[in-house]
Amino acid sequence: MKNYIKIERARHNLTQGDLADKVGVSRQTINSIETKKYIPSAVLALKIAKIFNMPLDSLFELEEHD
Amino acid sequence: MKTKSRLIPKSKMWISLTIIFLPVLILIFLKSADFHELLDFSKLSKITASISLIGMFLLFMTQWTKDDGDEMYLQIRLTAVLLGVITGITTLLVSSIFSLINWLDFDYTHYNGFGLMFFILLMILSNFGQQIYSLSKQREE
Numbered sequence: 001m002k003n004y005i006k007i008e009r010a011r012h013n014l015t016q017g018d019l020a021d022k023v024g025v026s027r028q029t030i031n032s033i034e035t036k037k038y039i040p041s042a043v044l045a046l047k048i049a050k051i052f053n054m055p056l057d058s059l060f061e062l063e064e065h066d
Numbered sequence: 067m068k069t070k071s072r073l074i075p076k077s078k079m080w081i082s083l084t085i086i087f088l089p090v091l092i093l094i095f096l097k098s099a100d101f102h103e104l105l106d107f108s109k110l111s112k113i114t115a116s117i118s119l120i121g122m123f124l125l126f127m128t129q130w131t132k133d134d135g136d137e138m139y140l141q142i143r144l145t146a147v148l149l150g151v152i153t154g155i156t157t158l159l160v161s162s163i164f165s166l167i168n169w170l171d172f173d174y175t176h177y178n179g180f181g182l183m184f185f186i187l188l189m190i191l192s193n194f195g196q197q198i199y200s201l202s203k204q205r206e207e
Binding site for chain 2: 024025026027028029031032038040041044
């Protein structure tokens with residue numbers, strides 16, 4: 001699953017640690033989501049989308065093989 | 067998901083480690099102190115193994131790093147358990163086949179429940195530890 005967290009994070013001037021603190025997970029989890037090693041739960045995805053004030057499908061996108 | 071609260075805090079990791087190693091040390095002490103006539107070491111070693119296995123399980127349920135406990139770590143734990151189950155089934159299957167064909171004239175009867183459970187938990191812990199280590203090496207991008 002493709003995501004635009006890294007881009008949005010840069011736009012909002014947030015570090016991985018800042019975003020992690022805001023959504024209540026570890027920095028490693030945010031890093032793994034950005035590098036597509038981990039697919040977040042619906043709850044976490046919604047929390048991240050809320051931080052960036054974006055609809056979920058604008059932040060996460062299904063790829064062909066998903 | 068509040069998984070952090072379900073784990074044993076990192077500061078209490080010593081409890082799990084004590085439960086693993088203390089019974090083994092006591093058993094070694096008793097064996098070296100020559101209590102053969104008073105104690106049944108076969109039964110005693112089974113009790114020791116059981117307590118150590120509980121310790122290994124508690125270690126698995128302990129927070130390993132300060133970040134440990136969110137949903138990704140829960141998934142890593144799940145993957146490690148799955149690997150442990152696969153390892154256990156494979157070990158049983160391979161040892162059964164080997165004992166069936168008497169390969170290498172090796173006695174496979176020592177694959178008892180304790181040994182198998184120890185092997186499964188060891189696989190779970192080593193896999194989990196390896197994943198935690200690789201996560202801790204991740205740099206911020």
